[in-house]
Amino acid sequence: MDRPAQAHEKLASHSMNCAQAVLTTFSEEFGMSKDLAMKIARAFGGGMEQSKGACGAVTGAYMVLGLALKPSGDYIKDRAHMGKYMAEFNRKFTKLHGSLNCTDLSGYDLSIPEQGAEAFKKGVFSDVCPGLVHDSVKILEELLQLK
Numbered sequence: 633m634d635r636p637a638q639a640h641e642k643l644a645s646h647s648m649n650c651a652q653a654v655l656t657t658f659s660e661e662f663g664m665s666k667d668l669a670m671k672i673a674r675a676f677g678g679g680m681e682q683s684k685g686a687c688g689a690v691t692g693a694y695m696v697l698g699l700a701l702k703p704s705g706d707y708i709k710d711r712a713h714m715g716k717y718m719a720e721f722n723r724k725f726t727k728l729h730g731s732l733n734c735t736d737l738s739g740y741d742l743s744i745p746e747q748g749a750e751a752f753k754k755g756v757f758s759d760v761c762p763g764l765v766h767d768s769v770k771i772l773e774e775l776l777q778l779k
Contacts (some may be wrong), residue, residue: 635773640766644758652680653765654692658772662699678742679734687734689761689768692719700776717775724771729764737764 633641635657642653652674659669673695677688685691697717705709722732737743738760740751751757 636766636770639769640762643765644762646757649673650688650761650765651676651692651695652688654689654694654768654772657769658696658699662696664699679738684733684735684741684743686732687737687764690722690725690732691762692765693725694718694769696772697721697775700772702708720775721771724774725768728767730760776778 639653639657642656643650648656648670652670655669655673656666659666663735673688673692676691679687680691697714700718701710701714701767704713713753726732729737731737738751738756740747740756742748742751
């Protein structure tokens with residue numbers, strides 16, 4: 633099973649959030665255990681754990697970029713290099729899905745418990761979110777040429 637399909641399956645099985653699904657798909661490749669990746673990404677699902685922020689598929693991708701792009705020791709240069717990759721990721725993801733924001737992508741404000749429950753009931757976490765993590769991982773593979 634390829635990486636995008638692995639990430640899709642991780643989320644569809646309801647065993648982790650979007651950020652965890654993206655990060656764990658790459659973590660061991662970069663010397664990070666799955667357990668540690670699960671802990672680090674734990675608060676980044678549901679729009680940064682229901683704060684109306686970026687989708688976990690996006691924040692998980694940023695974490696992977698942080699692992700993949702080796703620092704040179706020049707903070708300014710490294711920040712610009714990371715920014716270039718983040719901007720390209722954002723462009724590609726937004727082109728596919730119209731937004732980076734969890735509320736926009738899911739159609740629900742997950743910071744409101746009733747809307748979170750409604751999203752679950754309507755199958756958003758089974759029908760919408762797995763496609764977001766699939767596409768996030770696919771974009772990362774393209775950006776990092778990791779196929």
